[in-house]
Amino acid sequence: MRQGIALKKIVEYVARKASMLGQKYNLEDLVTPSIVPMFDKSIDKIVSIIVRNSNGLWCGLCEKGPFTKRGLYLHLIRVHSKDIEYMVHDELKKLLEVVKK
């Protein structure tokens, strides 16, 4: 299934969004176009969990920080890519179930 391949790219997308860095991919290229608007909201939800923005960028998962944008991105990818992968997978599963109905 194509999703498995895209999951790592989606994790990167989420980490970049959380760190407020520019994107390398379009969401439209990563998931089925029909779920993009809903998935975009899911990503915002995940981002609000994994980053805390107060006097700098803090990791919402382990409370480390403050980070620079690049520093937070690297931290998320190196330390929390599995956590993010689970969250993304969960949201995708929910969305795809909704779409099927």
Ligand SMILES: [Zn+2]
């Ligand atoms: Zn952390």
